[in-house]
Amino acid sequence: MTDGILIGIDAGTSVIKSVAFTAAGEQVAIAAIPNTYETFADGGVEQDMARTWRDTAQTLKQLSQKIPNLASRLIAISVTGQGDGMWLIDEDGEPVAPAWLWLDARAASIAAEFTRHADYPAHYKRTGTGVNACQMSIHLAWMARHRPEVLARATTAFHCKDWLYFKLTGARAEDPSEANFTFGQYATRSYAPHVLDALGASDAKRLLPPIVEGTEV
Known part of the structure; x- marks a missing residue:
């Protein structure tokens, strides 16, 4: 296809944008919508998952208005x-709660506590990274302690990109980079239970x- 189009979606913290390129890498068009999230006095930072998908879909619609015959091309x-954060869905694919962003600090005490845990050196050796309040593993630990009914x-x-990938394809999947960063063994590119x-x-x-x-189809 000589006039084929590639689209890159980036749902960032400040802006959600979709950019269209030719197969040769030349930028053709861009569409962007400011991202929206809510902050709380206890350090919480949450984002409406349904709105995130709607805004992303809207950027794709805007691209289709700028590029002739986009769907067929x-x-x-x-x-x-x-990155990071926690985006939870249920069996039907619906959000069970607002997403926690990487900016959320509610689990900071759990992260600090774990750095003093006997298992922390082994964790660092396997994952190649420390722990931080931004990570999904720490967010899940907070939920297990304080809101187990949500986890139930x-x-x-998901992470943010995984939620959008699910909405586009129906597939529940994670890529090695974020899986390894917070749960994984970087040497094997697999989860570390x-x-x-x-x-x-x-x-x-x-x-x-x-x-x-990411290279799998």
Whole structure:
């Protein structure tokens, strides 16, 4: 297809944008919508998952208005987004609560507590990273302690980009980069079950979607 189009979606913390390129990498058009989230006095930072999808879909619609016959010319869509955080959905694919953003600080005390845990050195060796209040593993540990009823309703824990990928394809999946960063063993590019065990959130392991390489179709 000589006039094929590639689209990159980036659902960032400040702006959600979609950019269209030719197969040669030349930018053709861009559409963007400011992102919206809510902050709370206790350090919480939450985002409406349904609105995030609507805004993303709107940027794609705007591209279709700028590029003739976009649907028939589309080669592929790549999705990325703000890192860390926690985006929970239920069996029907609906959000069970607003998403927690990477900016959310409610679990900071749990992160600090874990750095003093006997398992922390092994965690660092396996994952290659420390712990921080922004990470999904720490968010899940907070939920297990304070809002177990929310986790009970959830069947999958996503990051932002995974939520959008699910809405586009219906597939529940995670890529190695974010899976390894907070739960994984970087040497094997797989989950490390001990992480949630050490955090007292063993039941949350059932929420982790399959890890899929970004190059897989």
